[in-house]
Amino acid sequence: MSIITLPLPSSAGLVLTPKALGIAALLVVAYGVVPFVGSSYVFEALLLPFLALSLAGVGLNILTGYAGQVSLGSAAFMAVGAFAAYNFNLRVEDLPLIVSLVLAGLSAAAVGIVFGLPSLRLRGFYLAVSTLAAQFFVQWVLTKFSWFSNNSASGVIDAPPLTIAGLSFEGPVGRYLFALAIVTVLTFLAHRLVTSQTGSNLIAVRDNETAARIIGVPVLKTKLLAFAVSSFIIGVAGALWAFAYLRTVEPAGFNLDRSFQILFIVIIGGLATIRGAFLGAGLIVVFPLVLSRAGAFVFGDIFDSGVLDMTQRIVLGALIIAFLILEPDGLSALLDRLRHRFAAVFGRA
Amino acid sequence: MSPFLPAFSHFGSLPLPSEIVEHLLDRSAERSAQRERQAATGPAPVLALEDITLSFGGVTALSGVDLSVRSGEIKAIIGPNGAGKSSLINVISGIYRPDRGSVAIDGRRLRSVPTERLASLGIARTFQNLALFKGLSVIDNIATGRAYRSRTSFLSQIAGLPAARREREAARERARQLIAFLHLDAYADRLAGALPYGVLKRIELARALAAEPRLLLLDEPMAGMTVTEKNELAEFIAAARREFGLTVVLIEHDIGIVMALSDSIAVLDYGRKIADGAPAEIAADQKVIDAYLGVAPENENGDGI
Ligand SMILES: Nc1ncnc2c1ncn2[C@@H]1O[C@H](COP(=O)(O)OP(=O)(O)O)[C@@H](O)[C@H]1O
Ligand SMILES: [Mg+2]
Numbered sequence: 001m002s003i004i005t006l007p008l009p010s011s012a013g014l015v016l017t018p019k020a021l022g023i024a025a026l027l028v029v030a031y032g033v034v035p036f037v038g039s040s041y042v043f044e045a046l047l048l049p050f051l052a053l054s055l056a057g058v059g060l061n062i063l064t065g066y067a068g069q070v071s072l073g074s075a076a077f078m079a080v081g082a083f084a085a086y087n088f089n090l091r092v093e094d095l096p097l098i099v100s101l102v103l104a105g106l107s108a109a110a111v112g113i114v115f116g117l118p119s120l121r122l123r124g125f126y127l128a129v130s131t132l133a134a135q136f137f138v139q140w141v142l143t144k145f146s147w148f149s150n151n152s153a154s155g156v157i158d159a160p161p162l163t164i165a166g167l168s169f170e171g172p173v174g175r176y177l178f179a180l181a182i183v184t185v186l187t188f189l190a191h192r193l194v195t196s197q198t199g200s201n202l203i204a205v206r207d208n209e210t211a212a213r214i215i216g217v218p219v220l221k222t223k224l225l226a227f228a229v230s231s232f233i234i235g236v237a238g239a240l241w242a243f244a245y246l247r248t249v250e251p252a253g254f255n256l257d258r259s260f261q262i263l264f265i266v267i268i269g270g271l272a273t274i275r276g277a278f279l280g281a282g283l284i285v286v287f288p289l290v291l292s293r294a295g296a297f298v299f300g301d302i303f304d305s306g307v308l309d310m311t312q313r314i315v316l317g318a319l320i321i322a323f324l325i326l327e328p329d330g331l332s333a334l335l336d337r338l339r340h341r342f343a344a345v346f347g348r349a
Numbered sequence: 350m351s352p353f354l355p356a357f358s359h360f361g362s363l364p365l366p367s368e369i370v371e372h373l374l375d376r377s378a379e380r381s382a383q384r385e386r387q388a389a390t391g392p393a394p395v396l397a398l399e400d401i402t403l404s405f406g407g408v409t410a411l412s413g414v415d416l417s418v419r420s421g422e423i424k425a426i427i428g429p430n431g432a433g434k435s436s437l438i439n440v441i442s443g444i445y446r447p448d449r450g451s452v453a454i455d456g457r458r459l460r461s462v463p464t465e466r467l468a469s470l471g472i473a474r475t476f477q478n479l480a481l482f483k484g485l486s487v488i489d490n491i492a493t494g495r496a497y498r499s500r501t502s503f504l505s506q507i508a509g510l511p512a513a514r515r516e517r518e519a520a521r522e523r524a525r526q527l528i529a530f531l532h533l534d535a536y537a538d539r540l541a542g543a544l545p546y547g548v549l550k551r552i553e554l555a556r557a558l559a560a561e562p563r564l565l566l567l568d569e570p571m572a573g574m575t576v577t578e579k580n581e582l583a584e585f586i587a588a589a590r591r592e593f594g595l596t597v598v599l600i601e602h603d604i605g606i607v608m609a610l611s612d613s614i615a616v617l618d619y620g621r622k623i624a625d626g627a628p629a630e631i632a633a634d635q636k637v638i639d640a641y642l643g644v645a646p647e648n649e650n651g652d653g654i
Binding site: 189192193196197198200201203204206207208210211212213214215216217218219225229272 | 485
């Protein structure tokens with residue numbers, strides 16, 4: 001309750017609010033400090049998957065958090081993005097990588113619109129089930145037609161080197177900066193979108209579709225736009241996942257588990273908040289590592305990878321249920337509450 | 350003169366961007382052309398319902414209802430709880446499709462009203478049970494009332510192109526005016542989710558007014574308001590009509606306000622229209638007294654469907 005009644009930050013643009021300063025500080029650390037102090041383990045195991053999953057979370061949040069359309073097809077759109085980027089890069093000579101990425105996003109957006117069409121008739125559970133079709137169909141197409149994997153026998157393919165405008169992003173730090181730059185730009189654009197009139201339209205459709213239609217919000221267009229924009233961002237996230245993090249592209253990595261993972265990121269982080277995607281992704285990436293360290297520390301050798309995997313699923317499941325019941329607005333709301341409690345304590349002192 | 354005037358002024362204190370002024374001028378030209386046409390043929394009613402019949406399973410919500418609303422009048426619809434008043438407004442706004450009968454808007458007969466075009470036809474409404482967007486701030490709720498006018502693409506909005514910025518600013522300026530005149534200043538930046546009922550009612554009214562409609566459908570807008578707030582709102586509705594020729598269909602249980610405010614009153618009972626006429630005629634109508642006026646209104650606080 002106390003969260004809801006707090007004044008919203010004014011969207012007056014570039015003012016030096018504490019929030020803007022906080023973001024600026026984060027960016028300074030991310031660009032200016034982390035590249036110099038991080039170990040390659042930190043980049044490979046933490047930051048690269050974190051960035052790709054955060055971006056996917058931002059994308060899904062536009063669809064599910066803002067526009068209220070549930071989707072279980074995120075990994076399919078990631079796969080479309082990854083394979084489209086690979087194929088554009090492979091088959092169109094001298095195409096700059098950045099153009100391949102944009103085309104990958106557009107390809108994912110096109111597939112997103114097609115699988116978003118059922119949303120014009122279905123909602124909630126039924127829509128979620130229909131987005132599963134995207135998940136299975138895309139994976140089937142990519143496995144069945146080896147053309148997409150350039151006829152490689154294993155279906156696994158190597159990602160191209162990362163260069164933008166002559167700059168080469170090699171090694172863990174280079175790939176981190178590459179991913180970071182793309183995530184920063186797309187997140188900024190996503191923020192612009194959700195605070196625009198179109199962003200209000202998304203929320204209007206989510207909160208009361210009938211009222212939205214009556215006041216002249218173009219409901220069908222708004223839903224399809226949500227699918228398109230969301231899939232664009234998720235598609236680019238898929239390309240980052242393959243090109244910057246794994247360095248290979250394979251359909252199996254974009255299975256239903258991944259779709260659920262992104263949905264959990266959004267739920268745990270907080271629906272309809274951009275930063276929620278980052279908080280959720282942070283938790284999802286860090287949590288297994290912490291769990292395996294803690295498990296090994298407490299139980300020693302019994303805590304092998306099988307046990308770890310099982311424990312991970314159980315704890316994650318419990319965590320999601322706990323969030324849904326205790327903090328439906330996710331880590332983002334939790335953080336807000338802590339901050340205001342903090343401010344209250346120190347304000348009085 | 351009226352304290353409400355600026356809220357309704359199309360050319361408020363702030364200079365509006367030229368394209369919006371042009372748009373408004375277009376609209377007023379359209380309106381005067383329409384007036385001339387009306388002068389030639391006699392005034393066509395803004396809204397004419399014919400033989401509207403609607404049932405839900407076994408329940409007949411409306412049967413054979415005719416209703417005519419003249420341009421610029423305030424038409425009240427009264428009747429006991431469950432009489433079909435809200436259903437009638439839902440038919441007019443295309444939420445319910447009648448089993449029989451037709452709706453004519455500006456003399457054009459429609460078998461069913463196209464809900465998504467309602468706003469551009471110049472019709473706005475409020476809902477008895479509130480239909481606000483909980484996740485939007487109060488000002489954005491109200492500004493979204495102008496969504497139907499948006500002509501800029503999402504890309505130009507993201508890029509912050511001048512046209513998109515002007516459009517957004519015009520919508521917010523209009524919202525700010527309405528916030529001031531409906532005394533919502535204290536809530537402007539709050540989320541609409543957790544505010545008191547009377548405040549939510551006013552936000553919804555502001556959202557409807559933000560569209561600058563010609564015809565406003567109000568479903569118990571005063572429910573949950575104090576006497577002072579009710580009187581203020583009544584005055585606002587009267588001023589809007591006086592200054593801008595706004596036509597209003599008003600569902601209201603406070604019979605004092607209805608008698609004072611409306612030009613004509615239709616009375617519904619069990620889905621049938623049992624009377625329709627000037628306030629004085631209605632007050633003297635024996636059927637109405639038996640069905641409705643004789644008993645205390647049950648629904649004073651806006652509960653019910
Ligand atoms: N969506 C609906 N489904 C089923 N019955 C409805 C629905 N809407 C209205 N009704 C029924 O129609 C009748 C008229 O309701 P309503 O128009 O809400 O009356 P009023 O607004 O005058 O109180 C009532 O009997 C009500 O139960
Ligand atoms: Mg009613």
